[in-house]
Amino acid sequence: xxxxxxxxxxxxxxxxxxxxxxxxxxxxxxxxxxxxxxxxxxxxxxxxxxxxxxxxxxxxxxxxxxxxxxxxxxxxxxxxxxxxxxxxxxxxxxxxxxxxxxxxxxx
Numbered sequence: 014x015x016x017x018x019x020x021x022x023x024x025x026x027x028x029x030x031x032x033x034x035x036x037x038x039x040x041x042x043x044x045x046x047x048x049x050x051x052x053x054x055x056x057x058x059x060x061x062x063x064x065x066x067x068x069x070x071x072x073x074x075x076x077x078x079x080x081x082x083x084x085x086x087x088x089x090x091x092x093x094x095x096x097x098x099x100x101x102x103x104x105x106x107x108x109x110x111x112x113x114x115x116x117x118x119x120x
Contacts, residue, residue, distance in 0.1 A: 025106050037061055039106075041070065055090075
């Protein structure tokens with residue numbers, strides 16, 4: 014595993030498993046991978062407040078996991094080329110969080 018692959022894995026683990034809101038960020042990544050979307054579309058799809066979505070988008074973009082095109086309300090979000098190329102790392106981490114969420118919902 015290259016240094017950059019290891020860094021991406023660590024970043025994704027921290028962004029999804031290690032911080033509050035990680036499940037929302039993971040859902041945003043999954044939704045954007047299906048098709049590019051704007052913040053309003055993501056808020057409706059994930060059923061999270063618009064401002065919360067904007068916060069998560071800013072965090073994901075700052076950490077270069079997503080990119081954007083356009084301005085203001087027409088701004089569309091896409092996966093970064095690095096995340097797209099290494100999506101299997103995200104899926105592995107998402108599978109961990111999915112199990113965690115299922116076990117928490119049973120309690």
